[in-house]
Amino acid sequence: MSNGAERLRRELMIRVVREFKKGTLAENIDRMPVAIRPRHSEFSRCCVYHDRAVLKYRLMALMGCDCRREDEDETKPLHEYLKETMSDPVRPERPLTVCAAGCDGCPESRINITTNCRGCFARPCVFSCPKGAIHVEDQHAVVDYSKCIKCGKCLQVCPFNAIIKTKVPCEDACPVGAIRKNEFGVADIDFDKCIYCGKCYSKCPFSAIMERSELLRVLEALKSGKKLVALVAPSAQFQFPGGIGKLFSAIAAVGFFDVIEVALGAELTTENEAKEFIERMKKGEKLMTTSCCTAYVELVKRHVPQLLDRVSDTPSPMRYAGRLAREKHPDAINVFIGPCIAKRLEAAESEEIDMAMTFEELGALLAGWGVDIMSQPEWPIPRPAIVTARNFAKSCGVTEAVLNELLGESGDIKLDGKFFNGIDAKSAKLLALYAAGKLPGNFLEVMSCEGGCVGGPCSLIKN
Amino acid sequence: MIDLEICCGTTCYMLGGAALLELEKALPEEWRQLVDVRAVPCTDACAREDLGRAPFVRLNGELIANATREKIYLRLSELVAAAGGEK
Numbered sequence: 001m002s003n004g005a006e007r008l009r010r011e012l013m014i015r016v017v018r019e020f021k022k023g024t025l026a027e028n029i030d031r032m033p034v035a036i037r038p039r040h041s042e043f044s045r046c047c048v049y050h051d052r053a054v055l056k057y058r059l060m061a062l063m064g065c066d067c068r069r070e071d072e073d074e075t076k077p078l079h080e081y082l083k084e085t086m087s088d089p090v091r092p093e094r095p096l097t098v099c100a101a102g103c104d105g106c107p108e109s110r111i112n113i114t115t116n117c118r119g120c121f122a123r124p125c126v127f128s129c130p131k132g133a134i135h136v137e138d139q140h141a142v143v144d145y146s147k148c149i150k151c152g153k154c155l156q157v158c159p160f161n162a163i164i165k166t167k168v169p170c171e172d173a174c175p176v177g178a179i180r181k182n183e184f185g186v187a188d189i190d191f192d193k194c195i196y197c198g199k200c201y202s203k204c205p206f207s208a209i210m211e212r213s214e215l216l217r218v219l220e221a222l223k224s225g226k227k228l229v230a231l232v233a234p235s236a237q238f239q240f241p242g243g244i245g246k247l248f249s250a251i252a253a254v255g256f257f258d259v260i261e262v263a264l265g266a267e268l269t270t271e272n273e274a275k276e277f278i279e280r281m282k283k284g285e286k287l288m289t290t291s292c293c294t295a296y297v298e299l300v301k302r303h304v305p306q307l308l309d310r311v312s313d314t315p316s317p318m319r320y321a322g323r324l325a326r327e328k329h330p331d332a333i334n335v336f337i338g339p340c341i342a343k344r345l346e347a348a349e350s351e352e353i354d355m356a357m358t359f360e361e362l363g364a365l366l367a368g369w370g371v372d373i374m375s376q377p378e379w380p381i382p383r384p385a386i387v388t389a390r391n392f393a394k395s396c397g398v399t400e401a402v403l404n405e406l407l408g409e410s411g412d413i414k415l416d417g418k419f420f421n422g423i424d425a426k427s428a429k430l431l432a433l434y435a436a437g438k439l440p441g442n443f444l445e446v447m448s449c450e451g452g453c454v455g456g457p458c459s460l461i462k463n
Numbered sequence: 464m465i466d467l468e469i470c471c472g473t474t475c476y477m478l479g480g481a482a483l484l485e486l487e488k489a490l491p492e493e494w495r496q497l498v499d500v501r502a503v504p505c506t507d508a509c510a511r512e513d514l515g516r517a518p519f520v521r522l523n524g525e526l527i528a529n530a531t532r533e534k535i536y537l538r539l540s541e542l543v544a545a546a547g548g549e550k
Contacts, residue, residue: 007478007479010477010478011478014474014477241471241476241481241484241502242471250473360477363473363477364477366473367472367474367476367477367509370510371473372472372473372504372505373471373473373476374471374472374503374505375504375505460476460477460481461481461482
């Protein structure tokens with residue numbers, strides 16, 4: 001377990017699933033924050049009451065609510081939100097929200113000189129500062145904040161480790177500057193800029209960034225006996241105990257009608273993306289980029305629009321898998337299951353996908369339902385996807401699959417692959433250089449998460 | 464041989480068991496021959512509220528709730544010392 005926030009989030013999900021299965025969720029949901037943080041229990045924020053307040057918002061987000069809007073009405077009980085979610089299951093249009101009660105309003109990031117400073121004779125901080133922002137007063141270094149650009153060079157050279165940089169984890173993690181404090185000093189997301197990469201969600205130590213989940217919609221559909229098909233992303237193979245054969249049986253055990261590997265969709269993406277690459281190169285284009293990572297595509301749409309024509313038009317593995325499911329079970333509800341927040345957005349925009357959930361939610365669903373994965377039989381996978389398609393989940397996996405597909409068929413066109421293994425604040429600038437044709441390579445693979453989808457924000461095991 | 468069973472029932476796995484599985488590789492060299500680490504299916508301990516919270520492990524049959532690497536190491540070192548004393 002990597003941290004307490006993760007643990008609490010998962011425990012809460014499991015509890016909700018258990019209560020739902022028992023049919024007691026509506027009756028008990030209002031008491032849940034109190035049950036988890038009774039009067040004399042340990043607390044993680046300032047007191048049990050603060051913990052309970054945030055738990056309430058967490059439950060709201062689990063029902064798909066936008067906490068930013070709903071926090072105007074503190075008196076509305078959870079069972080009313082539940083009733084609304086169940087009677088009018090509208091898909092959340094934006095998969096992320098900020099819980100104002102949870103946000104600590106971390107102080108602005110800046111360079112601080114601590115009392116470790118000895119006002120030394122050499123003063124490397126003064127000499128290393130590119131902006132002349134440091135001087136020494138009364139044997140102590142002082143920062144002129146009107147000049148400081150927070151580059152951190154002084155941190156590296158101080159022989160006493162006397163200089164630190166305070167951080168705002170969500171802002172530091174956001175690759176596109178989409179999260180900033182609002183006039184009340186709490187984090188707020190600018191959804192015109194947000195690419196749903198989930199980095200703020202993973203990095204906030206107060207766990208104030210929340211996903212707007214569809215878990216209850218999935219539960220309701222299962223309970224009402226609807227025909228649900230699970231489309232499981234390739235990264236599942238590294239996430240659950242016992243391998244995907246047992247995992248698929250476990251998914252069927254909670255009531256899914258069929259389980260399909262999204263890697264089968266990845267096979268089609270590979271095939272068509274390889275064809276598309278050859279066509280584009282024959283037309284004289286200089287570069288094509290992948291399109292399977294939703295956060296990357298959003299990054300291009302919102303921040304590097306000049307690159308949009310270079311992004312492959314081939315649908316993602318999720319969408320192809322959705323089509324396969326529609327052919328096989330035209331009357332079923334397709335539920336995508338992956339490690340990703342951005343895929344929720346793509347799922348909402350895709351005709352082939354009806355609901356999306358995460359590995360974390362799947363784990364909670366199985367745990368809350370009392371399904372033990374390890375003791376399941378092997379699911380008879382009719383045709384296992386090929387290895388290169390399953391490896392889409394790893395950085396460079398897409399490139400490898402396309403290269404493999406092109407073997408012997410590309411004629412004199414040579415694929416020169418480049419890749420982004422995770423995006424950060426510099427990525428948009430680099431991508432603009434690719435768009436301008438200033439960088440080498442004719443095939444660019446971009447994965448928002450380090451390591452590829454296996455490093456996704458909603459994966460169970462973080463490597 | 465000391466028997467270390469790490470519960471990989473879904474609840475334990477979700478709440479920390481997955482990370483405990485890494486423990487086998489991280490064991491000190493001198494313990495490795497003495498400890499048999501196994502991933503086991505759900506022990507049903509999570510369904511009972513009186514036994515504590517997941518994740519659960521069993522060390523020579525003794526149930527440890529809310530298991531962490533530190534807790535396991537502590538108990539293991541006692542067991543290793545006891546086993547050494549018998550020899």
